Amino acid sequence: MFTILPIKGLFEQIEGFYCDGISAGLKPNNALDLGFIYSDTLCDVEALFTENRFQAAPLKHYQMYEKDFKTNFLLINSKNANAMTGKKGIEDINTIFSSLNYDVVNPIMSSTGVIGNPLPIEKIVKGANSFNLKAKNAYNLSKAIMTTDAYEKNCMYEVKLEDGSSFKIGAVAKGAGMINPNLATMLCFICTDANVPKKDMKEALKLNSKTTFNAISVDGDTSTNDTVLLLTNKKSNTYNKEAFFEALRLVMHDMAMLMVADGEGAKKAAAFEVKNAATYEEAEKAAKALSNSLLVKTALFGEDPNFGRIASTIGASGIKSDENRLVISYNDVIVYNKGELVFNEEVEQAAAKVLQNDKFKITCDIGVGEYDFTAYGCDLGYKYVEINADYRT
Structure with a gap:
């Protein structure tokens, strides 16, 4: 038996995860446009990506890592998708990560925005080097990754098991147009401290995507950048497969429904x-x-x-x-x-x-x-x- 409860606040409450969003000058009027998720321990990570044949550079960069790699850092920019940018798009990501003034392990980049433009490397590097890696501000992060979104998208749950142990799971996402995922423009980043076996992470993402992200449509278009990332630092040392699969389904369903309701200009x-x-x-x-x-x-x-x-x-x-x-x-x-x-x-x-x-x-x-x-x-x-x-x- 287990209980899943929505809790106030965002995934920043999960021990060991840090996040923030800042203005790096990618958007006008000092709007937030660059964000990060950082873990003080290495995380297992799994992903679902768009089935668009022209996948963006960040997706290709991710897939160049060895199987079952671990990471502790995710960098996300809006305004620029870094898609249809060829080899230079991947090289630009490597340039950005090699220019950081702090150490990260197998860093991941995610981008959203206009297709076909090179990344503004100098602005991104300057912004990323100003991050406070101990910040806990998922609200700023959710604002920074927005493009045509009318509002930020996030949720948080706590799962309590019968023996009194518990784990948390939460997400931040963006998406309002180019929504017809076919995996999974949409991005969704899910963080948890559940002690999830690596094999269960991919299974849970695939299973739950069928009735959540793969069941929504705003305009019938599938983006080059659609990404769902699941990160776990396992700090709770707690796991129950049935409970985790259901909690992940709830998180993914919440994010999917917020995207549909926020369809560009949508009222219904x-x-x-x-x-x-x-x-x-x-x-x-x-x-x-x-x-x-x-x-x-x-x-x-x-x-x-x-x-x-x-x-x-x-x-x-x-x-x-x-x-x-x-x-x-x-x-x-x-x-x-x-x-x-x-x-x-x-x-x-x-x-x-x-x-x-x-x-x-x-x-x-x-x-x-x-x-x-x-x-x-x-x-x-x-x-x-x-x-x-x-x-x-």
Whole structure:
């Protein structure tokens, strides 16, 4: 038996982890733009990366380390993705780390921002050399890694086991646009003091990514930089596999839901539940088709319960389906029922009222099997176009 409790504060509370965010001049107006995570002991680390074939330099740099390496330092910059920068992008990372005025072991870099520009090495080195490695300010870190995010994203949990022992796990993340992870622009850094066996770290990340980061979409685009990093310093000397897997799922789910709700310009967060599909793969395929559909997203923006767009997307997804078995509902309001037209004025008004909420669920019961999957998405409106049209300017 175990208990998982959300606790106030951020992952800086975990013994041995330090973090902060500063202004290094990458963003205008002295905005925070450079951050770090430091551990006073070496950490085991595991990662999930984007499946975009053009992975950014920081991801390639990470993968050049030997298998099962340990680290004690993570450097994160915003404003510049260091992607599509060729060999120089990796060389620039090595230059930065070799220029630090403190010792770090197998340092990791993570970047987010505009693709195709070289890193401003001098600014990053100057900023990184001003870090106070004993700082504990995860809030500043969460602000420093933001790009088009409207707000910072973080969470913290404590896990208590039956024998009285406990461990903590928390995360900081960024992500609001280019969100259609396919692993895991999104970054997520998870820290814990749980004594997790190395083999369990990768298994837990992969398993939980399926229903969290891999189940969300803002705009259907997969970034070159998507990264999920899990660091453990093992200082609690406590571990329970079932408890850890569930706690990690909660952390990843929290971060994923914050990203969806913060979709660039988004006002609505929707869960797309596909039930009773012929296979798990088909349930997932249909749910993700709904979360990615621009027509569905714009209907949500207009608070229009146009179930025809939902049905059309299900049919176009290519899964096994039958309109005489299909049931579509907005929360508990059924708008289509196994071939029966129930969409009268009263039903439409009730469904429209559901869409006036900030969060809601659209359920599609396929009626041909027993497999379910839920994907998560948001609306798409004028602000998304404005943000991305002006992204580089």
